[in-house]
Amino acid sequence: MIRKTIVIVNKLGMHARPATLIVKAASKYRSDFRIIKEDMEINGKSIMGVMTLAAEYGSELELVADGVDEEFLIKEIAELFVSKFGEE
């Protein structure tokens, strides 16, 4: 199991489009993927789950991947956050 903490750096926060990108990226992998924000923990492969986090600009998330390809999953997802999902 790997854990990684990231901060939302795109201005609009995790709205529908970034949420879709995360879910689609994560769904390619076999590992389980969870995202934790404060006291909320959701399945990172569920679009409703990811949007329910309502993670705004500046908020902190913990990514948790567990499975055979966990490293690759975390790497790709973290890159998405860093690239600001191609936004500002």
Next chain:
Amino acid sequence: MKKISVEEFYRTKKKDFSLSVITNPKTLEKDITSQYLNRPGLAFAGYFERFAYKRIQILGETEISYLQSLKEEDQYNSIKEVLVYDIPCIIVTKGLSLPQQMEFLANEMTIPLLSSRLTTDKLYHSLRKYLGEVFSPSKTIHGSLLDVFGVGILLTGKSGIGKSECALDLVERGRCLVTDDVVKIFAQEDVLFGTSTNEYGHFMEVRGVGLIDVEKMFGIQAVRKQKRIDVQIELMPWKDTMDYERIGLGDNFVDILGVKIPIIYLPVSPGKNVAVVIEVVAMNHILKLYGYDAAKVYTQKLQKDLQKKAKLRHASIEGGE
């Protein structure tokens, strides 16, 4: 180019348009090649610029009373000048009696002359509608067509994916079947219509069972003859690599006969109740027509929430400093 013979037109529509044939039956061999109609009043008066002679010519009271106002010789010449054109068919309305030379000349020139008991206005509109259907672009595709809560759902997908079973499931839930397996689609003024090519009734094949008669089995309320097509749903086997729609913000469209309708790619897997999903698609389509788009509403709420929270966070950081 599409065409229909006057003979076929007369045979299929004589009741609807209360038609009778004046000229001898041999004249009916001519073909109608245009969906438009023409009133030849100006041609009778001698003006032949832009005379649309390839269309069916409609003679109403105006034309007839004009011809009858002429002296016999002028009348003969006037009619003859028009009938030398290769006219597909002439229809006189209201059962009006024609100048005697008209029948003679039409027979001479082998131009079919029909009489309708309808008024000019009524005949004009019904005939335009009928010809519009005959000449509209059409094609047949492999799929099923259903009426789900008034929404015309065109169900497509590879053979064996379960279209028929899904259609059956919907019928069993009280929805209407238009046709299974082969859908004849035609476009009319940016609207698609679908109907069956089979004239025997609403039969369908269920794998492992054979043919069933849906109307006999589920009753007349379970079937329809024709339906406007609103949405296409393409059933496809579940593939991990396929990008399925997750939120529904961006609609996909498909072009059928030059008309664009939304298309939904629906993954199917064993044990999944596709019929329920199709009902949901239909209801969501209605909601969108009424101006309510759930995906838009939800994402807008989320966006607002995110902005508010970001502002609060910013304020609390500044306040803390």
